[in-house]
Amino acid sequence: MNHLDLGCGTNPQNPYKRANLFGLDIRDDAEQVLALRGISMKKANLVFEAIPFSDNYFSSISAIDFLEHIPRQICLGSSNELVYPFINIMNEVWRVLTPGGKFLAVTPAYPSSLAFADPTHVNYLAQGTHEYFCGEHPAGRIYGFHGRFVARIAKLSAPTNYRDMPHSPFASAIRDLGRRISRNGLHHMVWELEAIK
Numbered sequence: 001m002n003h004l005d006l007g008c009g010t011n012p013q014n015p016y017k018r019a020n021l022f023g024l025d026i027r028d029d030a031e032q033v034l035a036l037r038g039i040s041m042k043k044a045n046l047v048f049e050a051i052p053f054s055d056n057y058f059s060s061i062s063a064i065d066f067l068e069h070i071p072r073q074i075c076l077g078s079s080n081e082l083v084y085p086f087i088n089i090m091n092e093v094w095r096v097l098t099p100g101g102k103f104l105a106v107t108p109a110y111p112s113s114l115a116f117a118d119p120t121h122v123n124y125l126a127q128g129t130h131e132y133f134c135g136e137h138p139a140g141r142i143y144g145f146h147g148r149f150v151a152r153i154a155k156l157s158a159p160t161n162y163r164d165m166p167h168s169p170f171a172s173a174i175r176d177l178g179r180r181i182s183r184n185g186l187h188h189m190v191w192e193l194e195a196i197k
Helices: 030-036 085-096 129-133 139-143 169-182
Strands: 002-006 020-025 040-043 058-064 074-076 081-083 097-108 149-157 188-195
Touching: 002 085, 020 030, 030 040, 058 085, 085 097, 085 139, 129 139, 129 149, 129 188
Parallel strands: 002 020, 002 058, 020 040, 058 097
Antiparallel strands: 074 081, 097 188, 149 188
């Protein structure tokens, strides 16, 4: 019953209400703050490093306003090696999830200006991006993805609909309709992916 929140900062999310909450962030100040609250946190730069936990350790993982900060590809220094940090993170998420484990990602998405306004956003998700990681033969295999997920949720929505899981599909639909009518729009891509092993 372990949950990991990627990019947790000093306020890790636990949308599945798991008994054991863990955080992972690049920030120096988060570990001490979370220790005072009894939350285990590790520091890692997931652009270059693996998730520092063993295989099949988590029954759920969240990445809320996180994936947009992970580059799709980078070229490493003098070696000119091309690596795919976004693919690598998806491999790592799959690796540390238990069979049937859930991955909840909530990310500002194309075509919303929120996806592009923040200068630290370098990964733009859109409808269909999840398909590179789902199905019998995920398209991400050509870039080195070796896991497999099934999409339980993959849609544009209001991010507040998914802070607690399982969410209410009826309440979510009402909020989404309200956002469409108010012209605020549906500006976040929401995934709930289940690990198939």
